[in-house]
Amino acid sequence: MATKKKAVKKATKKTARKAAASKTTKSASSNKNVYFFGGGEADGNGSQKNLLGGKGANLAEMGLIGIPVPAGFTITTEVCTYYYDNGKKYPKTLNQEIEDNIAKVEKAMGKKFGDLENPLLLSVRSGARESMPGMMDTILNLGINDQVVEALAKKTGNAKFAWDSYRRFLQMYGSVVMEVEAEAGEHHDPYEVILDKAKAKAKVKDDSGLSAEELQWVVAEFKKLIKKRSGKDFPEDPRDQLTGAVNAVFNSWNNDRAIVYRQKYGIPAAWGTAVNVQAMVFGNTGKTSGTGVAFTRDPATGENVFYGEYLIDAQGEDVVAGVRTPKPIAKMAKDLPKSHKELLKIRTKLEKHFRDVQDVEFTIEEGKLWMLQTRNGKRTGFAAVNIALDMVKERLIKKEEAILRIPADDLSHLLAPIFDSAAEKAAKKVGNGLPAGPGAASGKIYFSAEESVKAAAKGESVILVRQATSPEDLRGMIAAEGILTTEGGASSHAALVARQMGKVCVCGAHNMTIDYAKGTLTGNGVTLKQGDELSLNGFVGNVYEGNIKASPSQVIQGLIENKAAAKKSATYKKFMELMKWTDSHRKLGVRTNSDTPEQVEQAIKFGAEGIGLTRAEHMFFEGNRIDSVREMILADDDEGRAKALKKIKVFMKKDFKGIFKALDGRPATIRLLDPPLHEFIGTMDAAQKKDLSKKIGMSAAAITKRIHALHEENPMLGHRGCRLGISYPAVTATQVEAILEAAADVQKKGTKVLPEIMVPLVSYARELELQKQVIDETAAEVRKKLGLKKSELKYTVGTMMEIPRACLTAEEVAKHAEFFSFGTNDLTQTGLGLSRDDSSSFLQTYQDAEVLNNNPFAALDQEGVGKLVEMGVKGGRSTKKKLKIGICGEHGGDPSSVKFFHRTGLNYVSCSPFRIPVARLAAAQAALEEKGMARGEVS
Missing domain, CATH: 3.30.470.20 (ATP-grasp fold, B domain)
Structure with missing residues (x-):
């Protein structure tokens, strides 16, 4: 019976939705540029965000479901695209469509645009597909002028309201359309300076305390300011005002802050923005408003x-x-x-x-x-998880939709450190505000976005401190670890943007004051200067002097440190529940890039199903181990090389035993030594050469001479990887001995070992063939020495696909491979001809110019490098249908890249331990999206 009721209820909802949709007056498939909404009718609906933008689509949808919405119309995103594609010109029919829709708004609201008896004022706002809060321009109270303001005052009987609306319009229009803003050297908005003079003269604190007469003075001063700085009179004609405002909103799609925002969130420039023109309703008409x-x-x-x-x-x-x-x-x-x-x-x-x-x-x-x-609503990672899981319990959504609606990257918020309780208790509290972005952040104070960006580029942790942030501060907010404002509330720009970015934020710290001229922040009797240390607790809103010691998050404490108290926390429980859901849906395996037993243990606790990449050379970066690799590189004969390799084998065997034990039967892909020479010998100073000379019995002069002889102009593409193993087969053989002897030792004690030996830097199938011969011959010798059968000591051989030629000839390479693993870090470098280390000088310029939408070393270049991956997969599996294929570049922890790898048919991704939860969630989302599910569409 309950099931039947539920079905009837669902059918009723569908009928109601169809009835609402039937009120739609025109089909979206027509060549309309403008869509009306209001009075319970709409030309569009909530499903048309691509065409109407998020704001326009939702305004139409609200009207259709009976929510009171002021009438208006939306100029589509397609008009924006046309505008930019045609030298900032509009479709020929646009002006008439706007006029027709103004008439509809006038009828719905019972007012006339530009009328001197019952005037209609308009708001003009942007509206992209994805919400971009504050990044584009808005203009309110449009349609007012010297005559309309008097008509408005007479009609409403409220002169103060009319003049307040006029001064607001002048301030917005003057700034946005006529580009009269603060000039170089000015610390304050010139309009606010005029307002402050008026308030000081009237002896009132807020703008709302100004009288009609005082506001008239403000209006006159604003007009003078606009005329003086722009050289133009303020336009009195409402139609001219509307044209200027629409132009400004479309132009703001390509302003600096919008471009930076799009880059950060991967919003394509080609999407464009809609423009929403809506009847003004007024909250500034008195105490009942x-x-x-x-x-x-x-x-x-x-x-x-x-x-x-x-x-x-x-x-x-x-x-x-x-x-x-x-x-x-x-x-x-x-x-x-x-x-x-x-x-x-x-x-x-x-x-x-x-x-x-x-x-x-x-x-x-x-x-x-x-x-x-x-x-x-934009939300923090904490909120995203809590809301999604709570809504499942409330039966508003299903588990699948909960998985889809949590941005995978936001899980990193739950892993961020918190302040050590004892250290926080001992710290000097200098202020407090609203906890707008949870977390703990410490860093140096900077008072401008520009200085924050410079400091972050030097590697400093930054706390951006502003009276109130504006969209112009976006670059600084991105660079900062934490954000503090002394004004505003929980719905202010700072709070909204910080939550979306996952930044620690305390806003509205009204007991603190900023002096921009002196570069100081004062609170609780303490004055701090730019560059001084400050700490923010975004969970409770407290502000502290100095740098407070941090502790791991509750998730880390429970998962990694196995602390009972942390495991009882709601955050930990919901995290674990979400991870359980994701694993029930994902098809893509998730492994770890780890080089030590400790890292492997940590990764397994995060959910790793094995190792996707252990970099043999990373075992030698600590302590004196590097000396043995340097000795091997510097050796100029087989005898010297063999001596060094003997030392290397001891270290490797010990480490591999620890790694295999930690894996407890899970597979391990081990990349053979791939040491770019400059990383080991190119940076040695005189003292290091002298020290190494004593250890290996080679004179400092001989070491210097050998370094010069081995110098490479481009070591990234030099004598490394399989090239080293082919030149010196003993280098490969020694490593294989260490791997397999370690595996045999661990297996003796009852732990299954699955070593996957990966040959790096293969370009030609013959390279892999030669290295596989060495590996197989060495394995046979190890088995013979240990008295083991082939079935008792298993391994597989594969290659890292990191050179374009290997991807292009994958069907040949696969003849000698039992697995492929795409090394997308180097594949990006070789595929794009970009150095990860040297391209930083122009990467930002390229992103600003929208040559690149994202940093290709953070998110995979799917259109370019991705094609190489697809070719490699297709070619490899054309030779071996069930060829195991994974990816072990850092892209394995990037959500958009993980989804690409799922679509491309990889078996697993591999990433650093702390990115494993992100990869697990992204993999589950990819599997659900493959079934045709999308956010809000799970039935």
Whole structure:
């Protein structure tokens, strides 16, 4: 019976959705450039984000489900693309379509645009497919001028409101469209300087305290400022204003902050932005009006509470800009009880409809509630996990959708360090604010984005300190470990962007003051200068002087350190539950890149299913071990080389025994020595040569001479990898002896060992064939020496696919291989002709110019290097259908790359231990997406 009721309920929901969709007046397939919404009707709906942008699609959808939305229209993303493709010109029909839709808005709202009796004012906002908060331009109160302001004052009987709306419009339009902003050397917004003069003269604290007459003075001063700096008069014609505003929003798609944001989040420039033109509703008409921003759940922690802020007698920009201190949304029940009650109902309705946490903007105009926006709320990694798992328990979503909606990279937030409790207790507290981005961060104070970027480039940990951040601070926010603002609230720009980036953030620390001119931050009687150390606790909002010692996160304490208290924490329990879900869905194996037994043990606790890469040369970077490799490289005869190899074998055998024990029967891919010569001998100074001389019995002069003889112009492509093994077969043989003897020793004690011997830097099939002969001959000798049968000491031989030629001739290489492992770090270097170490000088320039959308060493170049991977997979499996193929570059821990490797048919990815949870989640998401599931589409 319960099942039948559930089916009826589901069918009813579908019927209701179809009924709402039937109100759509025109098909999206027509050649429309402008889509209307309002009055319960809409030309589009929530499924059309690619065309209408997220904001426009959701405004249409809200209207269709009966939520009060001011009427408006959306100019599509396709118009933006056309604009840029055609020398910033528009489709010929656009102007008429805009006029037609203005008429529809006028009818729906009962007002006229530019009218001198009942004027309609408009807002003009951007709206990309993916939310880009604050990165593009917005203009409010458009349509006001010297005549309309008087009409507005007369119509509303509220001159103060009319003049306040006018000064806001001038400030936005002057800055955005006429580009009158702070000039070089100015520390403050010139409009705010004028406002501060007016407030000082009137002896009021907030803008809302200014009278109509005082606001008239502000308007006059703003006009003078615009005329003086732009050389142009402010446009009085509302149609001209609208044209300028639409141009500005489209142009802002390619402003610096939007480009930086797109680079960080992989948003293609080709997507473009929509423009949303909407009837203004006013929260600044008095004490029965207001505006706010809210989340249907806490975006920092995920707690199921209505979370947000509002201001009485204000417009929306006042809340997010941090100029005034807003009130928590709970207090609205006392100030505006009717609207608060209605807002709570809308909160529930939106969450049930969109089945995700919503970030909403609203305005209350003289007691009437209007919803201006809804979008899936940006959240921290902590919140993402909590919300997803809670919504499964609440039966809002299924487990599959919970997996899909958590950005895989956000799991790293749960692994970030926290402050050591004793060290935090002993630290000097200098302030506190709102905990906007959880975590612990310590670093040096910097007061500007520019200085923060410079300091981070030098390797410093940075705390960006601002009165309030703006979109222009984005580069600094990306560079910083933590962000502190002295103004604003939990819905301010700083809080919103920090949460999305996973940055530690404390905002609205009102008991602290910044003096930009002096470069100081003062709180609790302590004055700190630029470059001084500061620590932020983003869980509780506390600010401390100095650098506080950090401790591992609760997940690390429970998983790696096996601490009982940490295992009882909600964070640990939900993390483990999520990992269990992911493993039930993923097809792609996840291994680790680890070089020591300790790293392997750690990786297995994170869920590694074996080793995808152990780099033999990394065993020799510690202590005096490097000397034996240097001795081998510097040897100029077989006898000297054999002496060094004997030492190398002892170290390797010991380490491999530890690694095999730690693996406890799991497979291990071991890359044979691949030492670029410069890493071992190219950086030796005179003291090191003298010390090495005593150890190996070779004079310092002889060492210097040998180093010069071995010098390579391009050691990355020099005498290394299989080339070294082919030149000196004993180098390969010694390593194989160490691997297999270690395997035999461990197997004697009852632990299964699965060694996979990987030959590096293969270009030609013949190279692998020659090395495999050495490996097989050596293995036969080891078995004979130990009295073991072939079945008692097994191994496989494969190659690292890191040279384009190997990928292009994979069908030949596969004849001698039992597995492939793509070394995408070097494949990216050789495939793109880019040095990972030397390209940093121009990589940022390339990203700014959008030659590259991402750093190709962080996220795989799927269109280029990815093609080489695909060719390698196809070629290899054309020779051996069941050829095991993996990837062991750092791309194995990048979510977008992991999904590519899943689609390409690899058996596993391998990454560093701390990236394993990210790879596991991304692999599960890839498997679900392959089934046709996407966020919000799991039935």
